[in-house]
Amino acid sequence: MRLQKFMAQCGIASRRKSEEIIISKRVKVNGKVITELGYKIDPLQDIVTVDGKRIRDREKKVYIMMNKPKGYVTTVSDEFNRKTVLDLVKDIKERVYPIGRLDFDTSGLLLLTNDGELAYKLIHPKFEVVKTYIATIKGRPSEEELERFRHGLEIDGYITSKAEIEILSSIDDKSVVRIKIHEGKNRQIRxxxxxxxxxxxSLKRISIGNLELGTLKKGCWRYLDNDEIEYLKKI
Incomplete structure (x- = not known):
C-alpha cells in the first residue's frame, strides 16, 4: 500500500495533505525517513511513525454532516486564532477533519471524517461530485452572463469547468440563484x-451529491446513517 494512502486511512490527514507531510520529512518507516511519495509499505508488518508517533489503522471510522455557520474556518487549526469547525465537534473522541472547504463567510453542508480514502474521492475533481449552493448576488444577471457562467470562466489563470446556474428570484437589486459545480477551488463561486x-x-451549500443539508440547524452536526455512508463510498 502506498504510504500516503495508509496515512489517510489512519486518519492522519487527507491523501494530499499526507503527501505534504511526507515531503517535509516527518514520516519514518521502520526508523528510516521517507520522502518518496510512491513508497509502498506492508501495513501489517512495517512500523510507520509521524513526528515520532506510531500510527495504526485501528480507529473507528466516523462520518459527520455539519451545518457550518459563517465565521468559522474549515481547518484543523488557524494561525490567526479564528474559530474552526472542529470547535463545534469537541464532544467526539475520534480525530476528524473537514472534507474540502467552505470559506469563512460561507455556511452550509460540510462533511467531516477520519476516512482519508473517502475524503480524497470527494475532493478530487475527476470524480465530479456535484455540490449545490444557494447564493444571493447583487443585481440580476442577463441571459448572456448566465451562459458565460455555465460554459466556463477564466479566473486565477484557469478556465472553470461547466457549471449550472438558475435564478430563483429577484427583488430590488438582488437575486437568489442556485449554483451547481463539481470543482472546489478557493472561493470559486464568489x-x-x-x-x-x-x-x-451570501452563500450557502445545501447538498453534496445526493446528500442534502435538510433541516439540520446552523452550528449543529449529526452522524451520517448507513445508507448515506454507502452512497458516498459508491461514488
Missing part, C-alpha cells in the same frame, strides 16, 4: 460571480 459582475452577498 470569483465566478465577480467575473460576471454580480458579487455574492
Amino acid at each position: 470569483k465566478m460571480c465577480d467575473k460576471i459582475g454580480h458579487p455574492v452577498t
Whole structure:
C-alpha cells in the first residue's frame, strides 16, 4: 500500500495533505525517513511513525454532516486564532477533519471524517461530485452572463469547468440563484460571480451529491446513517 494512502486511512490527514507531510520529512518507516511519495509499505508488518508517533489503522471510522455557520474556518487549526469547525465537534473522541472547504463567510453542508480514502474521492475533481449552493448576488444577471457562467470562466489563470446556474428570484437589486459545480477551488463561486459582475452577498451549500443539508440547524452536526455512508463510498 502506498504510504500516503495508509496515512489517510489512519486518519492522519487527507491523501494530499499526507503527501505534504511526507515531503517535509516527518514520516519514518521502520526508523528510516521517507520522502518518496510512491513508497509502498506492508501495513501489517512495517512500523510507520509521524513526528515520532506510531500510527495504526485501528480507529473507528466516523462520518459527520455539519451545518457550518459563517465565521468559522474549515481547518484543523488557524494561525490567526479564528474559530474552526472542529470547535463545534469537541464532544467526539475520534480525530476528524473537514472534507474540502467552505470559506469563512460561507455556511452550509460540510462533511467531516477520519476516512482519508473517502475524503480524497470527494475532493478530487475527476470524480465530479456535484455540490449545490444557494447564493444571493447583487443585481440580476442577463441571459448572456448566465451562459458565460455555465460554459466556463477564466479566473486565477484557469478556465472553470461547466457549471449550472438558475435564478430563483429577484427583488430590488438582488437575486437568489442556485449554483451547481463539481470543482472546489478557493472561493470559486464568489470569483465566478465577480467575473460576471454580480458579487455574492451570501452563500450557502445545501447538498453534496445526493446528500442534502435538510433541516439540520446552523452550528449543529449529526452522524451520517448507513445508507448515506454507502452512497458516498459508491461514488
